Amino acid sequence: MKAVVYRGHGGPGVLSVEEREVPRPGAGEVLVKVEVSGVNPTDWKARAVGTFGSPEAERGQVPHQDGSGTVVAVGDGVPGERVGERVWVWEAAWQRADGTAQEYVALPARQAVALPDGASFELGASLGIPALTAHRCLTVADGGPEQLARDALAGRSVLVAGGAGVVGNAAIQLARWAGATVVTTVSGPEKAALARAAGAHHIVNYREQDAASAIREAVPGGVDLIVEVAPAANAELIHAVAAPNASIAYYADAGGDAMELPVHKVMFNNLRWQGVLVYLIPEAAKAHAVAGVAAALADRALRVGEEAGLPLHRFPLEKTADAHAAVQDNVIGKVLVGVVGGEAGSV
Structure with a gap:
């Protein structure tokens, strides 16, 4: 061979x-x-x-x-x-x-x-690494769910940073399937079209809009779950739009490896910052991710190609x-x- x-x-x-x-x-x-x-x-x-x-x-x-x-x-x-x-x-x-x-x-x-x-x-x-990473990012909040299913995130809001990326695309599709309201940030019209094709409800072009104001307009109460690709670059934005008790799951270091957190804002809002490296997540969480992705796949909730973003x-x-x-x-x-x-x- x-x-x-x-x-x-x-x-x-x-x-x-x-x-x-x-x-x-x-x-x-x-x-x-x-x-x-x-x-x-x-x-x-x-x-x-x-x-x-x-x-x-x-x-x-x-x-x-x-x-x-x-x-x-x-x-x-x-x-x-x-x-x-x-x-x-x-x-x-x-x-x-x-x-x-x-x-x-x-x-x-x-x-x-x-x-x-x-x-x-x-x-x-x-699927694999991108979808399993997205699943983990969407399931780290207190109160679960540990495993995604249809409507498991109903009533919650999700912000996906970089919705035209591979993990971002998986996160949008999984969050939509799970019933969440999905907001995503992009850097231009081409990426906006891809995020829209993936199923995002609200798309914010951070180069042309005040991202914090646009996100707050879409989700007035703040965002419950944040899937983040550039935590250092986006920390200020995250703290401006995160709802109390929100979870921020970051899976990459685009934009820098070090950041400062406003201790009082994080503490008084009970925010959870969670790093995600799918290879090393707990075995139970990995098993839930595999099962959740398989369920979404069986439900035809995951797609690829330009028409899927x-x-x-x-x-x-x-x-x-x-x-x-x-x-x-x-x-x-x-x-x-x-x-x-x-x-x-x-x-």
């Missing part, structure tokens, strides 16, 4: 396509024939600087946490009926040498989740380096690698 591999950290040039033996699933594992591999910012960061550890020098690291495909074999302890099941894959490369940028991947059975017949492989490969950019396996560069350059939309039909050699 063909697999993308790197043995040292650096630019996209460290990636190459190699021939490998098809792995065998171990006990409790499934073997997935990968159709589409999803690329996330953590994938290029792990390749570039080893954010999540170093690759095995001899065997090398196959990148990418997310993907989709079909179960073609199972290990001991896994029901044989799973053979032939279409699945979406999450966290394939977390503390493992085998991600989804290869034609076959063996991994724990729970990390390959059934993909409904009406859901495309492109949609399946776009998430343009797709697809690269062949031998162009995985270009896919990494696109994510690193902050392309608008979701970057995917079509695994079928890759060629061995230079990426």
Whole structure:
């Protein structure tokens, strides 16, 4: 089989396509024939600087946490009926040498989740890290819910910073499905159109409007749940629009790594600032996130494509380096690698 591999950290040039033996699933594992591999910012960061550890020098690291495909074999302890099941894959490369940028991947059975017949492989490969992150951000508030379901957030308001981003798109769609009133901030008309397609009720262009006033006009009582991509840059805005007892869940450090918090305002409003790194969230929360995303998927509440606010950019396996560069350059939309039909050699 063909697999993308790197043995040292650096630019996209460290990636190459190699021939490998098809792995065998171990006990409790499934073997997935990968159709589409999803690329996330953590994938290029792990390749570039080893954010999540170093690759095995001899065997090398196959990148990418997310993907989709079909179960073609199972290990001991896994029901044989799973053979032939279409699945979406999450966290394939977390503390493992085998991600989804290869034609076959063996991994724990729970990390390959059934993909409904009406859901495309492109949609399946776009879930994983972004959707699980969004789910966690929407479920950290006191009083729950721990797991999203239809109308589970009815009566609550959600502010999604960067609604045209991949996590932002997932957060908008999940929050809408869960019954929340959704406000999002964007930086221009193109991104506004994408956020609108994703389903946001209110869209604020922070470059053309007074964002705090516009958000307060949309949600006079303040926002209950905030999904934040740039906490340092947006801290002042957050404290201007957060409702008492609001939760602010941040999953990235766009705009800076350090910030100051107004202690009295945070304390007297009982605000919760919650960091979210999906790899390290409690196992119970991760299980709730997987189940919640699966339920939204079964309910046809998650979509991809420009008509859903998430343009797709697809690269062949031998162009995985270009896919990494696109994510690193902050392309608008979701970057995917079509695994079928890759060629061995230079990426």
